[in-house]
Every structure is written in C-alpha cells, then in structure tokens.
Amino acid sequence: MTSVPIPVEPPELEARVLRVGSYLLSAAVAFFFVAFLFAFFYLRALDNNGLWGGGKRGHHVHPASTAGIVILVCVLASVALARRAGTALAAGWGALALGLAAVGVQCWQYAALGFGPGDGGYASVYLGWTAFFTLFALGALLWLEAILASARRGHAGPVRVEAEIASFSLVWTMLGFVELVAFCLLYLVQ
C-alpha cells in the first residue's frame, strides 16, 4: 500500500462549502417537519371517528402549556445568541446552555403531560413532532459543542470557527422557526 499527500486548499473554499451545505441541510430539516405539519392539518381536518382529541372533552387545554412557552423562549433566545457567537464565543456557550435547558424542559414536560401517545390524533402529532424536534435539537447542540470545544482549545483558527458558527446558526435558526410553528399549532391552534 502506498500513499499520496493531500494537497492544500484555500481556506475560503471551506467556508463556502460549509455555508452552502448548511443552507441545504436547513432545507432538508424543513421538509422533514413538513411531514408533521401535513399530518397535523390532515388528521385535524379529518377528525377520524371523532378521535383527533382522543374523544375527550377539554383536551384543547394543554396541561403543560407553561412548559411549552419556556421551551419556545429558550430555543429562540438560543438562536439569537448563536447568531452572535461567531465574534463572541461566550454567546455560543450561552446558546448551548439555553438549548440544553429547552431539551431538559421538554423531557420534564413529557412526564407531566397527562396524555399518552395512544390518546388520539393530536397526541400522536404532538408527541411525534416534539420528540423528533428534541432529537434534532440535541444533534445540533452536539455540533455547537464540538465547534466551541475546538475553538476553546485553539485547534481551529478564528476564520474557521466563524465559518462553522455561521453554518450552525443557519440550521439552528431553521430549527427555531420549526419550534415557533410547532408552538403556534400544537399549543395555540391545537
């Protein structure tokens, strides 16, 4: 087995690749949640066997809506901080903490819901949408942690860190938008 050295590339190419890649990743993430958006409207309009709300009166009052507001605020604040993290790394750590807080509150909320996945169409959409959103958020936060850890230890230069933070922010902003739509539909419209 022989080997051949990898040629050196201009740093701006990496930034360009990351930026375009993150735009496309955001589009893919959006279309993933479009499936849940469609499920929400489709099942709600159909109200099959009158079971959209699990056949119970009063299901429209979400039992843990305060937690929903906290999650939304945490995610949106995290998005706002992440967008500044390219120039101030402390903002990145703040974004990470707020994102993790949102995930934590979501996990706590599941324990206090008062309904389960089998309680009608709304319950299915609510739990499916929020659970996969939480998984996506966790994945994104791992990405942010990796960027911040590399920057803290000096393994990545400021240009590269800035490019990576900008890419992360794009995807994180898209997830913030998904959370906003989810809040409007799952808590306000129901």
Place this chain on the structure above:
Amino acid sequence: MTATALPAASRRRLGGWIGFNLLTAIALGIGGFFLGAYIGGVLAAGKDYLVGTDQNDIGVFMGFLFATVGWLAGLGFFNYPVRRLAGRPASLPLEESTGVSRFFRLSTDHKVVGIQYFFGVGAFFLVGGLNAMLIRTELLTPNERFVPAGQYLSLVGLHGTMMIMMTSAFILGPFGNYLVPLMIGSRRMAFPRVESLTFWLTPLAGLVLLSAIAWNGFPTGWTGYAPLADEARAGMDAYIWSFMLIGLSITLNGLNLLTTILTMRAPGLTWGRLPIFVWGALSTSVLMVLAAPVLIATLLMELTDRSANTSFYLASGGGSPYLYENLFWFFGHPEVYILALPGFGIVLEILPVFARKPLWGYRLAVAGMLGVTFLSFFVWQHHLFVSGINSTLRPFYMLTTELISIPTGFIFLNAIGTLWQGRIRFTVPMLFALAFFFNFLIGGLSGIFLSDVPSDVTTHGSFFVIAHFHYTIMGGLVFAFFAATYYWLPKMTGIALNERLARIQFWTAFVFFNLTFFPLFAAGFLDMPRRVSTYAPSLQTLNDFVSASAFALGGSMLLFLGNLIWSLAFARVPAAENPWRSRGLEWQLPTPVPVHNFDRIPVITGSPYDYGVEGAAPVATFDAAAAAATA
C-alpha cells in the same frame, strides 16, 4: 474537510484484521443488534399495548438502532465527531492510500466511493434480480405451486423494495460520486466523510432488508401501505428501518453532490459549460434533499405507530391510512425522477460523443431536467386516484401529471436533434443509450394511460402498471446504467471490457427485456392482478412466454457479470486513455485517474460538446497563465 493543519499521528492503523474496516463493522453490527434487542426487551416490559401480542417491535427497532451504531462505529465513522466533541485535534488523514484495503473501509477518496457503490449496490441488485426469477418461476402455472401465497407476496415486496432502494443509488452512487468532481475540475467532493457514509449506509440497508426473511417477510409490497403495515409482523420493522437508512443516504448524497457542484467548479466552468450529466446530478440532488426527508419522517411515524402506540395511520385511534399514502407518494413520485433524471444525463452525455456532433438544444435539455424536477412535486396524488380521494382533486393531478411529459419530451428532442445527420458510431454504450430512448418512450407513453383518471381506474392494480414502470425504470434507468458502465468503467478501472461479450449482452438484454415486459401490457388489459400468484388459466401461455423471456433476460445479466469478472480479474487488457475520443474533462486525465485527480486545477476554456466544430477551443487548459493569455 481539509486536513491541512492537523497531524497524521492520531490516525489509528492497527493493520491486518483488526481496525476500522468492514469486518469490524459486521462484528459490531451483529453484537449491537443483540444488545439492542435485549435492551428493547427490558424497555418493553409492562407496556400495556404489547401485552398479549407475541412480538416486541421495540426490541426489534432497538436491535436495528444498535446494529446501525455498531456498524458505523466499526467503520470508524464516530472517530472524527467524538474527537471534536472532546475538543481534541480531529483524526483526519494527511494522505490517501492506494491499496486494495481502501475498498473495505471508510475512504475519503470519491473515486474509491464510486467503485464501492458500483460493486456494493450491484450485489444487492443481483439479489433483487434473483427474486424476480423466483416470481416468474411461480407464475409459470396459474395455481399456487412453487411458493405459498403469503410468501409470494413477501417475495414481491422484497424484490420491489430491494430494487427501488438500490436503484436509487444505482447511477448517482457509482457514477455521480466518481465523475462529478472530475467533470467539474475538483479534487474531491464537498464532504468526503459524508460521501463515504452515504455508501456504507446502503449495504447495511440491504442487509437489514434481507433480515426480513428471518421474520417471514412483509406483506405490503414495496410501498409499505398502512394499515397493513401496522398489522404486519416483525419483517415490517426490517422494511421500515432499511428504507429509512436509504432515505438518509439519499438525502446526504444529494446534499453532498449539490454542495460540490455549487461551490467547487473549476474556473471558467460557467453554467452554460456544465456537462449535461452534472445537470442531471444537480436536478436529481434537489429532489433527493427535499423529498427523501419526508420519506424518513413518514417511516418514523410508522415506526412509532408500531412501537410507541401512536396512531398516525390507525383510523381506530384518530389517525388515517390515507395520511401514509399521501406522505409516501410525496416522496415516491419524485423518487421516480430520482431514478430517471441521472439516466437522462447519461444518455445525453453519450450521444454527442458517438454522433460526433454538438449536443443539440443544450439549454432545452437543462430546462427539461429542471422542469421535471419542479413538476414532480405536484403529481403525487395520481397514485391515489382509486383510493377514494376527493373527485374534485383528480383533474388537477391528471393535468400536472400530463404536463410533466412536456419537459420529458425535451430530452427526446435533444436526442433526435443530436443524432440528425450525425456520423453515428454504434459502440456498446451508444447501443444502450439508443435502447434507453426506445424503452423509455414506451414507458412514457404507457404512463399517459395511468395519469388519465378513466383509464387508470381500469388498469390500476393490474400487470399493466408493472409493464409501465419496468419500461421506465429497467428499460430506462438500467439501460442507462449499462451505457454508463461500458462508457466509463474503462476510465474508472483502467481495464477494457470484452467488446464481443458486451455486444451479445446488449442484444440479449434488449430483445428479452422487450419480450418480457411488452406482453405484460396485454396481461394487464386482460385483468391479471398484481401481487397475486394465481391467475386465469387462459393466461398461462402468455405467462409462460414471459417467464421464459425473463429467464433469458436474467441470463443476459449473468453474461454481464461474467464479462466483468473475466475482464477485470483474468484478461486485464489495459484501457486506452480516451478510447471514445471524448471531449469530456474526465477523459483528459490519465487512466487510472491519479489519487487527487488534478496536479493543477484546470481552467475550463470550451464546451465539452463541440464535436466537429472547426476552431473549437480545447475543453480545458491545465496552465492558468496560458488560459489567461487566451482569454
């Protein structure tokens, strides 16, 4: 990801059988499955909705999840992210190896990944083909004889799913990954690790799908319709997981190809000079990035219905099976064009070379591909014409489906214009390209019957549909695949394929393909239903003829396999650098292509299709100063 600032010392090489390679992946994958199944068993204990059932879908899904993690860990896919999470220097290589072992592990060389795809996907394609032979064996007699009805249904499902899954990666996997960087003058793909991941998810998906056999298969066919999918046994879990893996692979492959084309083109490679195959890859990638995530979400809903007691698709719990049909076909119809568009790119790439004329209507071809891409998102409900959709929706989807034949027709105009008064050389790639147009025309014309509501109502669910989609997918995509293989494989491997065997394979494939599938239109009109192993005795002669032709078609595929093995392993005749006298940038490189493609990034100075044009500029120069002087 470049490795310019990172040390090579951290790269782990344990040598021999130990290390991050296929063998470790298999070991960890199998171990992971049993560990996951055990944990799933513990988690499932006491769940009300599982009590009284004799299967545990939580255990099966956890097994697949852990098997996937083990498989990827064994190949070394977690080394890079784990080191970065820990804030340590990433274990990126500073050099690419050239030994045979690189084909059995994570490789960041796009050419290695292309060849991995070629053989990896090809192996599963053969398995799908064997299933087809078993199906035709059963259909030799009108009564249940060779396999029981339930197993026949599983066989059909396995064949369909394997073929759709693998053909999704059939052209862009090997040829997209191998050729796009070469054609645009790049040294690599935008995300080399992601590229490798897209390949290694594919064999895993194939193996998971095959594991359905251990659970007696699945009864839904390749579409996995609810509510049957909710009621099916654990083989359905294998279907869901494997299709999800393919969905992930398709999404990431599209993202990678699109990023590469958008950001890494060589200087001078304007949109008007982009090779038409790259346009095909670009338009397909758009569909892959946008449609495949919907498939993943759709299957995740099915997964939670089966394991977590949700009711997305269960009418008895407030869900609806129509939700599945809508979501599935929102992916499923663009998927048809994920299969077809790369084929368009290949045949339009090949025609000018062997007609020795410029590609006629380059912009028309691009418009056709982009038009198909756009319209393919607005046609999905034609699959639901007979499923009880609101009748007022039918005309809209009938119209959009018929509209899509217009941009598809552009591709035929391009072909006719290019061939007109050309000096045609009937080489093997050219023969396959021409056969593509013949087959795809029949596939396309028969598609009009299915887009039209009244005729769809009478033909839906019959063998007419089978004939139609085999003409488009096998007659189109697979013939395009063979055209590409005979055209580019000498460049990819440095070895020439046997010409005589190739010609015999073409004629047997073309003749027996048509003898197999054309009579199925008649079988459909005579009401022979899909997915059922019994049929009216009066149709036996027709079916015996089709089965005999299908076996001969299978023999033609074996001939290709024989040619491949003979040429690559035994004869080993070195291929010429540019045997077709092509102007394509990839043909200006030495054979085999060097590890990093270009010593110097080329400057594109002309169109790749200026055949027979007097005073045409060379397609590229590798000397930047000379290019500047010319400009």
